[in-house]
Amino acid sequence: MYRLKLILLLSFLSSGLAQNWLQNQRTERQFKEAVSSYKDGRFAIAEEISSKIIDLNNEGFNEKTLLLLLKSQVALNKSSAAKITAKRLFTDYPASSFLPFIMESMGDLYVNSSNYESAYRMYSRAKQSNDNKDFDIKIDKKLLKLIKIKLPQALLDELLVFESNPSAVNIHLLAIAFSQIMDGLPDAAALTLGKIDPSMLSNEFSDLMESLLRESYKPSSPVLTIGLAVPLSGDDSDMGNYFLKGFEKGQNSNSFNNQRLSILAKDTKSDNIETIKVVNELKSVDQLMGIISPLDNAESISLLSSLNNSDIPVLLTNRHETEVKKINQNAFLLSSSYTVEGRIAAQYIVKHLGLDSIAVVAPANKKTEIQIDAFINEVNRLGGNVVATEWYIGEPKNLRRQFKYLRKVAFELEEKKKTFDVALGMDLDSLDALFDVSADDFFDLPKPDKKSMSSNDSSKVVLKTIQAIYLPINHQDLEYIGPQIPMYNFETKIVGNASWQQLEILTKENIGPHLRGMSIISNLYITDIDTFEISFENYYQYQLGNLTSEFLTSLSLNDMSRSSFKNSLQEIEMYEGKGFNYFPLESNNKINSAFQLINFNGNSFQKAGVLAIDTLMVVQKTNP
Template sequence: MQFPKLIFLILILNLLKADGFDTLTYYEKFDVAVQTYKEERYRLSEKYFSSILINDKDYRDPASQLMLAKSQYQQNKWQDAVRSAKSVLSNFPGSPYQDYTLLLMGDIALSQGKNSEAFQNYLSIRPTAKDSLQLSDIDQRLIICIGNGLKEDRIEGILFREKNPTNRAIINFARAYLSWINGDAYDFSLAINGIDMQVFPQSFFHIYSPLKNTKPISFSRSVTLGVIVPLTGPEKELGQSYLLGLADYLDDISSAHSIRFLVFDSKGDGVNTLQIVKSLHSNRNIIGIIGPLLEEEVLTLAGFKSSLPILIPNSGSPGLSDIAPNLFFLSPSSKTIAHRTAQLMITELGFENIAVLSPGDGKLKAMTDYFLEECRQLGVDPVATEWYIEKPENILRQFKSIRKIAWTLLPEKDPNEDAMNLTIDSLDALFDVDVTDFYEIPEEEEKMDRKDSSNVVLETIHAMYIPIRQDELTYVGTQFPMYNLKTMLFGNENWLDMTILNQELIGPHVQGMRIITNVNSANAFSNDNSISNYHILAMDHASFVQSIISSGAMNRRQFMDKLRKHSGFHGEQTSIQFTGANRNENGSAQVLEYTQNKLKNIGVYDGTIYSHTSE
């Protein structure tokens, strides 16, 4: 039972504030230091273990020496950690801590991008692993090393000296993978046939099988791209969804086996993302990067000058593509979406009387401003623009104002209209004519009261632009029909909660609504939006990359040049057409139509060409 020891440690930690660390016995100090390490207080644990070695053990304690190295490693003090770990190996050969020290040295090498060195360290301790859990842990590290890329000459040397049959099988697998990357069918065949399946570990089978089934006739040199997504941290589900989309694409498309993705965890942190990009910049085998996903991470890269093309799955802040020519934004920005909406209304559909109802703050306010400015540039001033700030539970004033404008747009009735429609033969002028012979004098029209006028359906506003915030559809959607405005509605993706939209109070009154967006699937905009959306984006983005590299191996400069000159890509759910001063921002948007309680894609619009679909 651990409770007494835990209580004892808590008491010691409290006593430290009064009496100090130096007053404790060696074992008490060690327990306190280990506890601080478990609590991820690595600077403090380093201090404690260092104190133990200096004051208690005269550097003759392999356990404290190893824990000191681990504390330094966790702080990215790699040189210090290596020095401390080597002290364990040199001063205490054959100690029970040797394998743990070699494992740590492998982790340090892997963190520094020294994959071959890490591979060798992990292999050296594999035969003496104590249990299946530790063995599995080592094998996962070996797989990461192989995937990250090993030095061919180093691996051949390791194979030459290796005696353990299982280790030799793993090395031959690594050689086969290297041959596949290099497009060398002959060496691949030699290496894959050199694997002794009698001793080959089960934990490698999930990657061995697809590699074994690769047909040598289809070999070509692999193109390697880095992938930087958050796999830990608050946004890990987005990164995992995107990564799963890339994996699904590779599984589904046999021709995609010339792409190799090296995956890195950004942890949702901008500084960490920049460090990863800098490390990949020096690896000439990598011709480009996909990612990162989060706005903070993207902004961190904006000032980093690099020859490495970086494909950003999301849209960027408006104007960012102009100052960061090596960033390629695969999704249209909010500014582009707003511009395409205005252009579609005015240039393609010829609408003139346009009304706007929008939130008056945040990102949607900025997006609406882009829309209004583009309308003015196209020569159309919206006839009504209304804003709201709070939750739109009651936007009666805004709708009444728009309806009032709609009344003023009704054409005035010509008082001579009825007389103008009357035809009298000129001979009849010779006689007295009683106009009652031709038409009845109308009775005086009853004056329409306010209630009656609200029932009149007005068609004078040709289109309404109503972008809404998330969770506002219930409020705006149910109030819109009350004002009898027969118009074409243009919304944003927050209208696409299909469960609410299809309700009787909303759906029948917004038939024909258009949504200009980046993805042509309503499923991508459900309340769990982000997760499914990133999976959809990833599959199309992988297909886009495949369309570029299918012509064969290339270097970074060639890849970047092909990106800028790409004629356009139409995937399952998205389209990509680079525009802008640097030709690095996607200017293509999907046009969706809501009709008969369904959403369908009716075209793709890049501001110049409106490509209708037959869906």
């Protein structure tokens, strides 16, 4: 009987152990699946699997699964849930070996919510409890990014009181020195940097240390901190990255000395929802005086809507329609609007060139239609005449229909001109005019022989009656349109937009000689594009970033505040940069009305002046 009981007991124990073993194996597989999902960026799946494992209450997996759950929730930006998970980790496992990773995750969580002071604390604590070199480097990179935001000295002084590690002390001192440079206190920064032992400073901070040492020898000047909302990933990433590169170049320019710039760039990921998230993070950073953005129309509307109740000024660098100003009263349009560009083109052709009969060829899209409507209205107001408006859709590989119609209109104008000239040229004797002239006297006159002109002959006739053709095209259209214009024999003034600033296309043998004398109206005067092996659009954004940054360094600010920054922008009368001008509209001082007037001589571009509403400022040429 005893042996039977013993056998049953052993069988029961063996069965229980087997079940536990099987359960552990299943849980292990689930955990590995959750880890794999996290690494692949499938954070929602990782969160779901982790939650199920924790519900099993398997002590061997709880601690590491809670950490994985925390990291997944942080990645999903679930702030409240992540804080609950973190509290459970600290409560259940106060001496956890995962403490550095928990602190890192909390730092990431605070970064997501733009609480940079708390994030710096968490990353600093992660370093304190860590002895892994690779992890240390990872944390140093995150600390470096936070230092460049300009942390308050009170926070750093607080951390120094409790810090004994020489390496960590050096990092805090470096952060203080950076803030002092930002506040325009190079002498104080020099004293702080003198306390740092370079041999005890991580390599991740070496470049910043050298940069601060150089800055500490420069004269005192304030630093303007600007947020950038740019698409650094997604469909528009090329444009965003080139804008950022250009902005950084202008930021480091020595052309202006009113103030230097410090930037905090956030990736909008070419997405409207992400743009809203990024903007909400930026506006909560007190150090930021303004936000700069090269976003397109749709994303800009999301951005402006998110900032509707904020006092932070927003500078949109790409062209927009004037209506976006109604969304946010703190928005400034650095590249003007489609309406203003259309009006200025009309004023240049009618008012400055004195031309009357004008044709338009343009792509059929909403933005250009707004521009052409403004152009036609302004031409009419000035007493000119738009004789034809031709649209095209898609790639303009063959504009035969559009240009043939322009020739038809030109022929009709030619006939009207001849009839008018004949009427004006009739010479009646003053005595004959005293008598009645009967129409019958003319009926018996022989009719002149008319020679009919073939279509082939008519295409060879050079037509002058259309005095100007306005072609505001897309940048990718020039390679198709450029070679077609010479084929239709117009002796006319060609006026284009910024998209025509592509010298490698215009200087081709079948284009350049025929377009000699054309004019371009553009926000920017682009130079040296041949030295860059990048697309015209990306180089344009590079230049736009560069010139925007230089423009900001030229501003005169009474103090580093958002209101002072806004007032400085509104008080600008005229800014003249290297290829960019800012001349606000009289009716709305938040919209730039200045455009570059550029002439093409068949081989190169020359800046001829600056156009603004009702104004032409001619560039004076100086002898070398």
